[in-house]
Amino acid sequence: MPKEFSRTRRVGEQIQRELSALIRRDLQDPRAGWVTITGVRMSRDLVHARVFVSVLDENRDPMQAVAALNHAAGFLRRLLGRTLGLRVVPRLRFEHDASIERGARLSSLIDQAVNEDRNKRAPAAEAHDGTPGRLAGLEDPDNGGEDRS
Incomplete structure (x- = not known):
């Protein structure tokens, strides 16, 4: 066989x-x-x-x-x-x-999602001051309300 x-x-x-x-x-x-x-x-x-x-x-x-x-x-x-x-x-x-068209469509959707994710992360990375868990420009409640930046 x-x-x-x-x-x-x-x-x-x-x-x-x-x-x-x-x-x-x-x-x-x-x-x-x-x-x-x-x-x-x-x-x-x-x-x-x-x-x-x-x-x-x-x-x-x-x-x-x-x-x-x-x-x-x-x-x-x-x-x-x-x-x-x-x-x-x-x-x-x-x-x-239609598998090639479906594959191209899925690839396009993945690229679009990756780009959207990058665009969402970019502003958050710019606002981060380097201290884990803290963002630049925010008041530190443990430091009497003074701005840490």
């Missing part, structure tokens, strides 16, 4: 590499735009391939690119058959992979 799973993985990786080149070189549909193939999940019998794509141009609708790729799936499958040398070329089904 482990041999079968490694073969599905290897075939999926090979399809990913070949499809990336074919889409870039041979696909003339402008709706596909700049897409990246993020992964290929093969069925155990190697008859079906789910191809996950991400759209690099954020101004493009990812679903339109997926529709264009699914429309060209037969054409791409035929080209794959010429280059892969498999007995049976898998049927291709393209799906949008």
Whole structure:
């Protein structure tokens, strides 16, 4: 059994590499735009391939690119058959992979939170007079109410 799973993985990786080149070189549909193939999940019998794509141009609708790729799936499958040398070329089904967009969004939110935290800490650091637990410009109740700064 482990041999079968490694073969599905290897075939999926090979399809990913070949499809990336074919889409870039041979696909003339402008709706596909700049897409990246993020992964290929093969069925155990190697008859079906789910191809996950991400759209690099954020101004493009990812679903339109997926529709264009699914429309060209037969054409791409035929080209794959010429280059892969498999007995049976898998049927291709393209799906949008939003993980890259989600990752970029999370990264942006983390950067924003870090910057907000830095901005909140900066005024407090400026007001601190160096004595632990004391702020500059505040009266010291133990010193008769005199200002410590």
